Amino acid sequence: MFSFRYSTYRLFIIVVTALLYCNNLFAQQGKIVGKITDSGKPISFVNVSLKNTTKGTSSDENGAYELEDIKPGRYVFLATALGYKNYQTTVVLSADEVFYLNIELIPNIESLDDIVVTGTLKPVSRLESPVPVEVYSPAFLQQNPTANIFEALANVNGVRPQINCNVCNTGDIHINGLEGPYTLVMIDGMPIVSGLGTVYGLSGIPNSLIAQIEVVKGPASSLYGSEAVGGLINVITKYPPTAAELAVDGYLTGWGEYNLDIGSKIDLGDKTTVLLGVNYFNYDNPIDNNNDNFTDVTLQNRVSIFQKWNFQRSKLREFSLAGRYLYEDRWGGEMQWSPEFRGTDSIYGESIYTNRWELLGKYQLPLDIPIMFSFSYTDHDQNSVYGTLPYLAQQRIGFGQLTWGPKLNSHDLLFGAALRYNYYDDNTTATSDSFGNQPDEAWIPSLFAQDEITFNEHHSLLLGSRIDYDKRHGTIFTPRAAYKWKLNDLDVLRINAGTGFRVVNLFTEDHAALTGAREVVITESLDPERSFNINLNYLKKIFSSQGTYLNFDTSIFYTYFSNRILPDYETDPNQIIYSNLGGNSISKGISGNLDLSLPNGLKVLLGATIMDVSTEENQVKTRQILTERFTGTWNVSYTVIPWKLTIDYTGNIYGPMRLPLLGELDPRDEFSPTWSIQNIQFTYKDWEGIELYGGVKNLLNWTPNRNAPFIIARANDPFDKNVTYNSNGQVVATADNPYALTFDPTYVYGPNQGIRAFFGLRYRL
Structure with a gap:
């Protein structure tokens, strides 16, 4: 008798659980669909996501996107693309709802430019600087992690870390083929890495504290004096x-x-x-x-x-x-x-x-x-x-x-x-x-x-x-x-x-x-x-x-x-x-x-x-x-x-x-x-x-x-x-x-x- 009641109870629990699961499985959850444009023209490959969730996609060649199987609730909707201002809005989604959201992104050309100070000793956008300055961000350094800036500069065009000794492995920085003594290395615009520091001072600058590295190729002695003959590197x-x-x-x-x-x-x-x-x-x-x-x-x-x-x-x-x-x-x-x-x-x-x-x-x-x-x-x-x-x-x-x-x-x-x-x-x-x-x-x-x-x-x-x-x-x-x-x-x-x-x-x-x-x-x-x-x-x-x-x-x-x-x-x-x-x-x-x-x-x-x-x-x-x-x-x-x-x-x-x-x-x-x-x-x-x-x-x-x-x-x-x-x-x-x-x-x-x-x-x- 007990065995029959227990078996009936187990069967009841299993059936109820299955029904609840199926109801949840087959119930139509919400979705967000739309099109992303710039002045009416579609933008492809825009990153679209719901903040603090795993829901994300990108727009297709027609600018269209679709986020599916979204549970009812309140979400922060994000759309990001290189060269455009980030788009963010709040979306409240009900069950079985298809939420239509068309987006017009605003170009942000300024975001494609860097602020530099090395060329003129004044902060100015890279486009406006009369002196060409190359800028390298922390993301660039992280693409090939190194233990010091000396090694990291190996992937900068025209800049080569030169090892001068097979035994002690000391070296210097060459710019456009000119030896280390012609390169001035600065931290926050101050010429403190020179002489002995040119050989040993580039080690141990914590990469986690670097905002950007600016490189100027060619003489800069009119602003920085001696040693800025072949170029300079400014670690900011x-x-x-x-x-x-x-x-x-x-x-x-x-x-x-x-x-x-x-x-x-x-x-x-x-x-x-x-x-x-x-x-x-x-x-x-x-x-x-x-x-x-x-x-x-x-x-x-x-x-x-x-x-x-x-x-x-x-x-x-x-x-x-x-x-x-x-x-x-x-x-x-x-x-x-x-x-x-x-x-x-x-x-x-x-x-x-x-x-x-x-x-x-x-x-x-x-x-x-x-x-x-x-x-x-x-x-x-x-x-x-x-x-x-x-x-x-x-x-x-x-x-x-x-x-x-x-x-x-x-x-x-x-x-x-x-x-x-x-x-x-x-x-x-x-x-x-x-x-x-x-x-x-x-x-x-x-x-x-x-x-x-x-x-x-x-x-x-x-x-x-x-x-x-x-x-x-x-x-x-x-x-x-x-x-x-x-x-x-x-x-x-x-x-x-x-x-x-x-x-x-x-x-x-x-x-x-x-x-x-x-x-x-x-x-x-x-x-x-x-x-x-x-x-x-x-x-x-x-x-x-x-x-x-x-x-x-x-x-x-x-x-x-x-x-x-x-x-x-x-x-x-x-x-x-x-x-x-x-x-x-x-x-x-x-x-x-x-x-x-x-x-x-x-x-x-x-x-x-x-x-x-x-x-x-x-x-x-x-x-x-x-x-x-x-x-x-x-x-x-x-x-x-x-x-x-x-x-x-x-x-x-x-x-x-x-x-x-x-x-x-x-x-x-x-x-x-x-x-x-x-x-x-x-x-x-x-x-x-x-x-x-x-x-x-x-x-x-x-x-x-x-x-x-x-x-x-x-x-x-x-x-x-x-x-x-x-x-x-x-x-x-x-x-x-x-x-x-x-x-x-x-x-x-x-x-x-x-x-x-x-x-x-x-x-x-």
């Missing part, structure tokens, strides 16, 4: 009040690398906001895939702490203060090396300890006229040992600048005064003479003025000049001019011409202490380098009503150098000889960028540069060492909306470069092959504020040793104990040394790190 950090409450980005690779970026915003009362960033990178896994008994990549332990304070003042006057501390312990060398061998001649290693402080800020003076005081200070302490050779260096750079930018009718003026203090000391002959140690110390005052004259909405002319005084070199005058012809709202033609200069800092001359294998030789009193540059730039933007966006940017450039300082590696394999070039040096070429965004989610950024960089002395023209004839970069991104998956394919390709050989018997090729580094990444976004990403770096598993009998010369004898010299100090070929070589790790043109997988997570609050 986020404005604290608008930054995320918390941003975390961490990843690891198959080689055992770990990188963690943390950024946080803290409100201290109503008028003070603090931006805090921490970067930690660790790599402690010696790998020798090319079997030369040397580490392929330096081992590193690095921490960087960044803090930026923003204070709200009356009348919206600006006041911000930022600071950064960087510590890094890196080493490379023979696989058996450990710290107890530091400085000894039994096991070769290059060990570098870096301590670096940076302070920078902006303060608008409490006056009726807007005068801005900008300042920065850096203190860099370098403790390095290259084999048995110690390299101990200190550099301090102080910088202060006052600017006032009034507008008078058609004249947009800028006046400025700056004072720069340089201090450099090391334990080499660069800072010593017959009287003992002589640190390099200089105060460099400057005055500059700029006038952008607007003739009408299509034509403007910028005139600028700067006067610097250096007691070592006297007065240095650097003028520039820029003409902008705005054909219409989407076409701009620019012509820029100007001069640049660079005072001497021996450490930046290809880093003389890269290895203990070479001696630094200075043959004369070095004069400042001078340059003249002319650049023709054309910018074209195409925007269709279907949501397609195309940006095309091309430049023809020509730079002429006099008094150029070039390191001579070839006269004596045991020396690096520095002197002013008696002739001239020329860098010329053409570059182009194409930025394409399609409404279906495909985004393509392509870049290519063809250049010729050479020197001429005594009527002999020589191609510059470690400079490619052509280079190409690409970033291809596609989002599969139903899968919430973004695919990024990035890469670069470089043409052959002339390489530093050690003599006529050196069996290695004089020119590198054409080579390419390619990467792929998959990013999954399905949770609020969380992204999972992973992929493969260096898909082709390319490394320089693939095309050379060896990369490091005499890796089996790093202290040259078995090298024989003749009476003139030249190396003699022997049975043990048939190619008459000495230990040298400078035959390097690309990264030694092969293929590797990576996996990471981002969180943003």
Whole structure:
């Protein structure tokens, strides 16, 4: 009896549940349908979604869309498309209702343009800037995640991170084929990454705090002084009040690398906001895939702490203060090396300890006229040992600048005064003479003025000049001019011409202490380098009503150098000889960028540069060492909306470069092959504020040793104990040394790190 009642009860429950389920299953739920247009023309591939739900689709080629199977309720409806203002409305949907919603999107061309400050020291839209400026956003950096900005710039057209040493892996940034000393790297417009910082200071800037990176190619000395000869890179950090409450980005690779970026915003009362960033990178896994008994990549332990304070003042006057501390312990060398061998001649290693402080800020003076005081200070302490050779260096750079930018009718003026203090000391002959140690110390005052004259909405002319005084070199005058012809709202033609200069800092001359294998030789009193540059730039933007966006940017450039300082590696394999070039040096070429965004989610950024960089002395023209004839970069991104998956394919390709050989018997090729580094990444976004990403770096598993009998010369004898010299100090070929070589790790043109997988997570609050 009990069994019958229980069975009847179970059957009743099952039947009722099934009926309820079927009623819910077969009941007609609501839908939203409509058409999306611009001035009556349909827009395809517009993203349509209901906020905080998984309901989403995109419009078809006729602009039509349909969201089905929507439960009754109240929803926030969103429609977004590149180049249009976002559309948002509230929809209340009843059961069995078909809700018709036709949408007219409003074009927002301004959103396709960037605000830049680097070209003129004033915020201006990229289209309106008389100086061509390239802008790269955090999204660009995330397409190929890296542990530092140095590596991230590898996918910027015309910009190449150059590794200068196979052992310690230090390097610099080349722009249009010009070496690192000609590139000025700034943070928030302050020239704090120079000299020692050019080699080591680009590591450890937390990517989570970067708002954008601006790149100017060509001399900018009339605004920024020395070192801005070949171009400049301005890393702009986020404005604290608008930054995320918390941003975390961490990843690891198959080689055992770990990188963690943390950024946080803290409100201290109503008028003070603090931006805090921490970067930690660790790599402690010696790998020798090319079997030369040397580490392929330096081992590193690095921490960087960044803090930026923003204070709200009356009348919206600006006041911000930022600071950064960087510590890094890196080493490379023979696989058996450990710290107890530091400085000894039994096991070769290059060990570098870096301590670096940076302070920078902006303060608008409490006056009726807007005068801005900008300042920065850096203190860099370098403790390095290259084999048995110690390299101990200190550099301090102080910088202060006052600017006032009034507008008078058609004249947009800028006046400025700056004072720069340089201090450099090391334990080499660069800072010593017959009287003992002589640190390099200089105060460099400057005055500059700029006038952008607007003739009408299509034509403007910028005139600028700067006067610097250096007691070592006297007065240095650097003028520039820029003409902008705005054909219409989407076409701009620019012509820029100007001069640049660079005072001497021996450490930046290809880093003389890269290895203990070479001696630094200075043959004369070095004069400042001078340059003249002319650049023709054309910018074209195409925007269709279907949501397609195309940006095309091309430049023809020509730079002429006099008094150029070039390191001579070839006269004596045991020396690096520095002197002013008696002739001239020329860098010329053409570059182009194409930025394409399609409404279906495909985004393509392509870049290519063809250049010729050479020197001429005594009527002999020589191609510059470690400079490619052509280079190409690409970033291809596609989002599969139903899968919430973004695919990024990035890469670069470089043409052959002339390489530093050690003599006529050196069996290695004089020119590198054409080579390419390619990467792929998959990013999954399905949770609020969380992204999972992973992929493969260096898909082709390319490394320089693939095309050379060896990369490091005499890796089996790093202290040259078995090298024989003749009476003139030249190396003699022997049975043990048939190619008459000495230990040298400078035959390097690309990264030694092969293929590797990576996996990471981002969180943003």
